[in-house]
Amino acid sequence: MKIAILTLLTPSLGLLALSFFLPYPRASFPAYLPPGPGHPLGTDDAGYDVLSLLAHGARTTLGVGFLAGSLATFLGAGIGGSAGLWSRLEAPLMRLTDLFFAFPRLPLLILMSLYLRPDPLNAVLVLALFGWPDTARTLRPLVAGLRQAGYVRVARSLGAGGVYLLTQHVLPQAWPLVATQWILEVRFALIAGAGLAFLGLTDPTRPDWGVMLFQAFNRTETFLGPYWIWTVLPPALALASLVLGLSLVVLGRPRQLDPRLGG
């Protein structure tokens, strides 16, 4: 299991490291050079070196996923934790969470893309906005259960306030779950972020794995020749191995199992 995880996560981390050695991609080569010396992964339809696109794309893709996932976990843990800790906040906060679940996310994202400038910061904010409800829903029952625990009630009867309880008693217990949620949120942000780029809703000039797929699928000749081998496969496989790696990490971690989800 550990070996599988390591194998799956290596390409992404390696590409990230490689981006510090490779020059920023420029359209300075002939189009559709097959992989060979000088261009280990060939060049794409506009004459960009695919390997350096992939390496610099790792920065955007991983950066957006990591930041958005972290922000979503933070928001979700804060909102779910508050709803669990203070019973007066529970109804309004959880209705808000339900509301976010009920909305069709992708059509709304497409609608929002008309209003937001397509830059990575906006992508992070939007992805976090759609990611947090999952963590909030997972954390609330745990925290609500802890509130009833004997030692928490004792601490409360001794005059402990909400913040003290949260930092001293609740967070240490909830921590493993928050960590698992963090991986899940990062995974969601990676998939959704690359998905938005693949739909053409992000900045097409910035190297990004999703954008690479968007460009390849926009060209009719991609699947007419062997070009897909080096324009579609590298970003798709890089993304898939990263996502699968993160999934395997989650499989081996403690998590609040929704018994009805079985996973």
Added chain:
Amino acid sequence: MRRVLALLGQNLALALLALALNFLLLRLAPASPFAALERDDLGTVFTAEQRARLEAHYGLDRPLWAQFLAYFGRLFQGRLGESLYFNQPVTQVIAPYLANTAILVGLGFFPALLVGLLLALLSVAFHRTPLDGGLFTTMILLKSLPPYFTAMALLLLLAVLWPLFPTTATSLPGMGFGENLRRLFLPVLAYALWEVGTIYLVARGALFSVLGSPFVAYARAKGVPESWVYLRHVLRAALPPLLARITLLLAGSLGGVFFVERVFAYPGLSTLALAAVGRFDYPLLEGVFLVSLGAVLFLNLLADLLLAFLDPRTREAA
């Protein structure tokens, strides 16, 4: 009955809120609807008087609340405005694309439901054997892959490397029934694969939670054959909440359909929406959003009603 009314009320409130959001989003847009006309570089002179006339024509000079009421009035008449690009009512533009998406979902979802349920039953029946473990891991990994990746993998394997099916699912005039089936096959399969993992996992969990119930142990103890235990006792108890949950999942999986459509250039709602983004066709986009919102709210309501009617336990609790 009171429960049903409460559910209807909840969903209605949600719908109103969403409609209000839809209204506000458009009014908050940074660019004026006349931005294109105000640009001088086209050589057009757009006077303040012309602008006032246009604003009066579209009712934009009225206070926000009056515009809001007018917007609701139009919605209740089923008018979603006119598409700026097609110059046709939005409802007319959307209809064929909506039908295409519905075909994709309909053809993919029911086989996925059947296969997912069967595999979950197998998993539960062969619990603690390699079969269950293998199925479980496969499905978790299948579910964790982005929907566009599964679709791309199918495209590369079955349309490019081994060209059994066409790479694009675009319908051409004069295509026969067989050809239409052929072009639909890959998108439907990709969508079904994206759904089957989730259905399997939910069903497996639901079946397991019922399997531990005392009445199952009792049925076994009185000598009911094992297959009958599963079909009559476990499935009967697990199915109503399961169906409700799966209906909810169907509402949430709209995003997956959108990606599948994009990979196969399938003429569905997402293709229309993405084209509308490029053309700044606000009314059309709003229409697509409203239609998908309506579908999701309908499915949410359906899930609640399914649970209320099929599950005697919730009926007593109400």
